[in-house]
Amino acid sequence: MDLSTSTVLVTGANRGFGRALAAELLSRGATVYAGARNPDQVDLPGAKPIALDITDPASVAAAAEATGNVTVLVNNAGSSTGADLLTADLDAVRLEMDTHYFGTLSVTRAFAPQIAANGGGAILNVLSGLSWVSFPDFGAYCAAKSAEWSLTNALRLQLADQGIRVAGLHVGYMDTDMVRAVDAPKSDPTDIARIAVDGIANGAYEIVADDASRQAQAALAGGVSVLYPQLP
Numbered sequence: 001m002d003l004s005t006s007t008v009l010v011t012g013a014n015r016g017f018g019r020a021l022a023a024e025l026l027s028r029g030a031t032v033y034a035g036a037r038n039p040d041q042v043d044l045p046g047a048k049p050i051a052l053d054i055t056d057p058a059s060v061a062a063a064a065e066a067t068g069n070v071t072v073l074v075n076n077a078g079s080s081t082g083a084d085l086l087t088a089d090l091d092a093v094r095l096e097m098d099t100h101y102f103g104t105l106s107v108t109r110a111f112a113p114q115i116a117a118n119g120g121g122a123i124l125n126v127l128s129g130l131s132w133v134s135f136p137d138f139g140a141y142c143a144a145k146s147a148e149w150s151l152t153n154a155l156r157l158q159l160a161d162q163g164i165r166v167a168g169l170h171v172g173y174m175d176t177d178m179v180r181a182v183d184a185p186k187s188d189p190t191d192i193a194r195i196a197v198d199g200i201a202n203g204a205y206e207i208v209a210d211d212a213s214r215q216a217q218a219a220l221a222g223g224v225s226v227l228y229p230q231l232p
């Protein structure tokens with residue numbers, strides 16, 4: 001795919017990984033809509049700020065109405081409440097699913113017809129190594145990322161005959177606000193953005209961006225005892 005002639009919408013592009021993705025796409029010559037709950041926070045020269053709360057159906061519809069020429073959608077916006085499934089407030093558990101699963105689905109439903117009408121294109125969902133393995137301390141986030149992975153797989157099949165390639169990006173810790181409190185090695189989001197945008201350009205269906213995600217993917221084949229060796 002020639003990104004220099006593409007118009008891309010990135011959700012959650014005002015900071016973190018979304019901002020890095022938008023910057024990488026701009027450097028390849030793409031026209032970039034930078035979706036943000038508060039578009040005044042978009043500080044990337046050349047990007048077109050657009051108001052977009054992915055959990056608000058009216059906001060999603062307004063963004064689709066305000067565009068019209070989008071050929072690539074990047075579903076990046078995400079929450080991280082740190083909620084565990086047994087004891088956390090259920091509202092926090094629901095927020096994870098509302099954002100990563102229903103929010104991504106809502107934006108995809110709104111923009112897939114636009115991409116198809118423009119002759120096809122691509123959708124990239126920003127997933128995680130935690131789509132494949134759960135950390136119980138923030139089980140609600142992991143469950144939402146697993147649901148988003150399953151959604152990605154279904155929509156890839158459903159949208160293929162409309163000329164829309166649906167990809168998933170799997171990545172471990174990146175150095176953003178989301179994991180500020182985590183004391184572990186983290187990738188530079190600009191490096192992962194380059195890998196992700198290469199994947200879109202090359203028409204990849206699955207982009208596994210780092211060793212942590214590659215290990216999680218390999219462990220899936222080993223079953224529960226390999227994924228969760230801490231079990232008695």
Ligand SMILES: NC(=O)c1ccc[n+]([C@@H]2O[C@H](COP(=O)([O-])OP(=O)(O)OC[C@H]3O[C@@H](n4cnc5c(N)ncnc54)[C@H](OP(=O)(O)O)[C@@H]3O)[C@@H](O)[C@H]2O)c1
Pocket residue numbers: 011012013014015016017018036037038052053054055075076077078079099103126127128129171172173174175176177178179
């Ligand atoms: N950082 C990591 O280690 C890591 C690893 C794997 C996957 N990911 C995934 O990468 C994506 C980006 O995360 P990040 O690390 O960049 O996190 P971040 O720094 O916390 O940024 C999150 C972004 O999502 C936006 N957002 C949250 N809820 C939204 C909503 N309802 N509507 C629109 N925008 C919303 C935020 O907007 P506001 O500024 O308005 O809050 C912000 O722009 C997420 O999908 C995350 O799950 C992150």
